Amino acid sequence: MEEISFDAVISSLPGALASVTGALERLGVPDGAVRALELSVDEAVTNIILYGYPPSNGRIWISCGVEGGMVRVQIEDEGVPFDPTGAAEPDLEGDADQRPIGGLGIHLIREMTDELRYERRDGRNILVLGKIL
Amino acid sequence: MEITTERIDGVLVIGLKGRLDGYAATQAAPEIERSLRDDDRSVVFDLDGLTYMSSAGIRILLALHKKVKARNGGIALCNVGEYPRNVLSMAGFDRVLPIFSSRDDALREVQKREGSLSLIADLKNPTVEREGARFAFEPVSRAPASLRVKGSLATLLHARIREEDLSAERLSGITYSLGLGALGSGVEDTMPYLGEMMTLHGSMIWLPTDGHDTPDFFVPAGDTGAVRAYTAFNLSLEGAFNEVAVVEAAGEEGIALDALYRAIFALAKERRKECRGVLATAIWGVVAGVQSTGIKRSPIAGSAPANGGSILDPENYDEWMDVCTEMKYDGYSIVTFGIGIDLSADLSGYDRKALDAIDAGHAGPSGLSLHNHGVVFRGVPWDAETDLVRGIERCLADGEFVDMRHLLDTTRIRRAKVGIAYISAIKQE
Numbered sequence: 428m429e430e431i432s433f434d435a436v437i438s439s440l441p442g443a444l445a446s447v448t449g450a451l452e453r454l455g456v457p458d459g460a461v462r463a464l465e466l467s468v469d470e471a472v473t474n475i476i477l478y479g480y481p482p483s484n485g486r487i488w489i490s491c492g493v494e495g496g497m498v499r500v501q502i503e504d505e506g507v508p509f510d511p512t513g514a515a516e517p518d519l520e521g522d523a524d525q526r527p528i529g530g531l532g533i534h535l536i537r538e539m540t541d542e543l544r545y546e547r548r549d550g551r552n553i554l555v556l557g558k559i560l
Numbered sequence: 561m562e563i564t565t566e567r568i569d570g571v572l573v574i575g576l577k578g579r580l581d582g583y584a585a586t587q588a589a590p591e592i593e594r595s596l597r598d599d600d601r602s603v604v605f606d607l608d609g610l611t612y613m614s615s616a617g618i619r620i621l622l623a624l625h626k627k628v629k630a631r632n633g634g635i636a637l638c639n640v641g642e643y644p645r646n647v648l649s650m651a652g653f654d655r656v657l658p659i660f661s662s663r664d665d666a667l668r669e670v671q672k673r674e675g676s677l678s679l680i681a682d683l684k685n686p687t688v689e690r691e692g693a694r695f696a697f698e699p700v701s702r703a704p705a706s707l708r709v710k711g712s713l714a715t716l717l718h719a720r721i722r723e724e725d726l727s728a729e730r731l732s733g734i735t736y737s738l739g740l741g742a743l744g745s746g747v748e749d750t751m752p753y754l755g756e757m758m759t760l761h762g763s764m765i766w767l768p769t770d771g772h773d774t775p776d777f778f779v780p781a782g783d784t785g786a787v788r789a790y791t792a793f794n795l796s797l798e799g800a801f802n803e804v805a806v807v808e809a810a811g812e813e814g815i816a817l818d819a820l821y822r823a824i825f826a827l828a829k830e831r832r833k834e835c836r837g838v839l840a841t842a843i844w845g846v847v848a849g850v851q852s853t854g855i856k857r858s859p860i861a862g863s864a865p866a867n868g869g870s871i872l873d874p875e876n877y878d879e880w881m882d883v884c885t886e887m888k889y890d891g892y893s894i895v896t897f898g899i900g901i902d903l904s905a906d907l908s909g910y911d912r913k914a915l916d917a918i919d920a921g922h923a924g925p926s927g928l929s930l931h932n933h934g935v936v937f938r939g940v941p942w943d944a945e946t947d948l949v950r951g952i953e954r955c956l957a958d959g960e961f962v963d964m965r966h967l968l969d970t971t972r973i974r975r976a977k978v979g980i981a982y983i984s985a986i987k988q989e
Binding site for chain 2: 437438439440441444462465466469470472473476477531532534535538539
């Protein structure tokens with residue numbers, strides 16, 4: 428189990444993503460799954476930073492592990508309670524200029540992962556992203 | 561993340577290389593915003609070398625697509641690698657955003673659209689070419705227009721303005737004017753801050769001579785009378801424009817203001833017998849670059865140059881005038897009002913004293929004496945279908961106010977609607 432923690436500011440994102448992919452590679456996760464989880468973590472963390480915390484406040488914790496043929500990335504934050512698993516599917520049809528811009532991130536997470544779990548525990552949002560190996 | 565922006569035959573091409581994650585998107589968005597001109601309708605995104613993209617990248621593409629679509633344009637993508645293509649496909653955007661295999665193909669496609677739009681405009685109005693720009697004329701009013709002058713430029717330029725030269729203006733009564741003035745509660749209040757000003761459709765825009773070099777944009781909310789505009793010199797248009805010229809410069813560098821006036825005078829000789837040598841114009845357009853001056857100190861009696869000369873004399877110039885010869889505001893919108901006097905014309909039909917009051921006596925190399933002020937705005941989409949007055953109103957209501965300056969004749973305009981009044985008389989108050 429590798430753990431990463433960083434300040435919830437958008438400039439932390441590139442470093443955090445590099446730490447996550449590095450950790451996943453060390454765990455022997457194949458390249459395709461690493462890339463899928465990288466994008467999912469990007470979407471989830473960007474969302475927490477931009478909407479979960481007041482500006483320049485708070486931290487985010489990420490841990491990665493492999494268990495029973497499944498790689499899981501757990502993201503925790505102390506921002507406002509938000510359950511992305513309950514978000515509505517965005518409209519993927521229609522003209523580009525009429526499509527709403529929101530909701531794409533969670534849609535990509537759903538596409539990229541095999542397991543998506545959320546719970547609110549001890550004042551923390553806990554999001555688990557899983558991918559079958 | 562590496563962003564490059566360039567222009568190919570006028571079309572903005574944005575190159576995005578490397579990783580476009582949530583952070584890179586926050587860096588890229590303002591840079592893209594900056595490079596977009598108010599008259600851009602088409603943008604090509606070259607994604608060659610883009611190895612990673614999240615939904616934040618899609619948001620950037622989509623935001624720009626919506627913006628230019630509202631201008632009857634669109635974006636085109638090219639050199640889209642496997643990773644961004646998969647992300648676009650998962651989000652369902654590979655079907656709605658046009659993707660081309662090469663930059664040339666993307667450029668060809670957007671130029672086809674640009675070409676058909678200008679063809680429609682050409683069919684509606686025949687154009688003539690002058691000074692590297694195309695002109696098409698739309699008639700407006702047959703009624704003769706005149707200029708009303710308050711004060712005199714000579715008094716201003718010799719810094720001899722006294723309190724009795726100042727009087728309050730009712731802004732709501734003036735559609736187009738330029739001059740020297742200030743906002744305040746009385747004459748005494750405003751004397752020290754008199755600066756370059758213009759009024760457009762009842763709004764006053766001025767550059768106070770308070771040392772901050774920051775213009776002020778004042779829209780009177782009803783005529784409460786609490787704040788009034790005091791002017792020492794004011795030149796306003798009475799009557800309507802006689803015609804509107806739709807001007808499109810052939811090259812990226814635009815057409816200089818003096819060349820624009822020169823062309824209008826030359827065309828008037830062939831087309832408008834009523835042109836007697838003085839024109840008033842209002843422009844709504846997109847600039848290739850603004851060069852400007854602004855008076856630094858209030859030219860009131862008491863601060864006059866010691867040598868008794870004009871503040872524009874070489875030995876006094878630097879002390880009195882702020883000159884900006886850097887080409888600024890490429891791609892921004894501008895609204896101008898000003899006059900041009902063709903000194904080679906027979907001007908004897910005008911009231912001599914009134915004519916002297918508006919002529920600074922500084923003719924440019926083309927024998928024209930020009931005096932124009934301009935307000936710069938950002939984010940007002942250029943639309944050739946919108947008429948001049950509505951375009952100006954749109955700038956005033958929706959544009960982001962950027963600057964107001966006395967324009968140098970070298971200010972360059974890329975495309976514009978130019979309201980032209982062939983001045984029949986100049987009246988001095």
